[in-house]
Amino acid sequence: MRFQSYFNTAIALIQGYNGTSPLVYYLKQYFAAEKKHGAKDRKYISHLCYSYYRLGHALKELTIKERLRIALFFAEKEPGYWNGLYKPDWIKNWSQDLVERVAYVEQLYPVFSIQHIYPWKEEISAGIDYADLCYAQFTQPDLFIRLRPGKEELVKQKLKSSDISFTIVGKSGLALANGTKLDSILQIDEEAVIQDLNSQQVQHFFPTDINTSPVKVWDCCAASGGKSILAKDVLGNIELTVSDARNTILHNLQARFERAKISHYQAFQADLSTSTFKTTEHAYDLVICDAPCTGSGTWSRTPEQLYFFGTDKITLFTALQKKISQNIIKAIKPGGYLLYITCSLFRRENEEIVSLLLAENESLVLVKQELLKGYHQKSDTMFAALLQVKV
């Protein structure tokens, strides 16, 4: 009967959670206080909580108990361990196929539609298959690593010797099962970087025709430097400057760069959204702006964000994105580039920011832009646009 106790514990946890801190921390805190839960208990209870939030905005009018039962029905291919929670009719209709399970719930709850999970169809960037996006919410994403240049064979060898299975994706990426522990096997950041598949794909947006050496690059919303390490690996000889609004994250970046063996770079803290921010004009060949955003392309990893989301947040982020992007354009050399990136699915944060930049800056031209869709490949969705300042 442990499944019943897990189910009740998850209900109590969901009741007490308000979304102000990430779910992962909330659960960690709870388990740290409740030592009675072993590893297996933690796994089952966490799975229930995550499944609950995967239902997004659908059926919010139901009780937590009823909603959790439906969420779990969608999250599992078969009842297995949870059999005792369901009436025989549910068990009979428990198809391996999610589309069939959804159809069963639609029949039981006529108000339900899978599209209520993300009820903001009109906000979503062009090219997204809306139904597929909603269905994909019930698939846990993979863990992706990017192999650093020269370390490809070493990393694969180390994984094989530790019996860790992986799939090769693209030129330098590997997909592994979510939750795979790599710390004791690989030198993280030196040999391989933990980086989502579509973050890796951003490398195809780096310009290839910059003739100066070193290439002067400013990663202006650097966080802990994922895109900077990518730029170093792909562009080779770069003179790197990094900045972020948060000093604490720049400390993480420093530690990460040490592990990544990147020692020559400039770093500074700056809030780029203020009108008082002044940059050196025409200083960089490439400015990477991985902008603060809703993160809606990553919600299958953090479904609680989907559950607690309201579109007012898009308005807040677009205001920030407009100010930041306007402020940094001056820093680009004539002939240089701006690489604008978000991990958002929302048009207002993506194509509309690019359109606005083009409308307000005659010197800019769009080289290419693309929504890098992740929901068919168990990864995040990103948006990337490369713009060039005319000579």
Ligand SMILES: C[S@@+](CC[C@H](N)C(=O)[O-])C[C@H]1O[C@@H](n2cnc3c(N)ncnc32)[C@H](O)[C@@H]1O
């Ligand atoms: C999406 S993250 C960058 C991720 C990073 N490029 C990577 O690949 O790991 C956005 C970053 O923008 C920073 N940020 C938010 N508001 C900012 C502002 N007004 N000025 C500068 N940076 C800001 C945040 O602190 C955050 O670290």
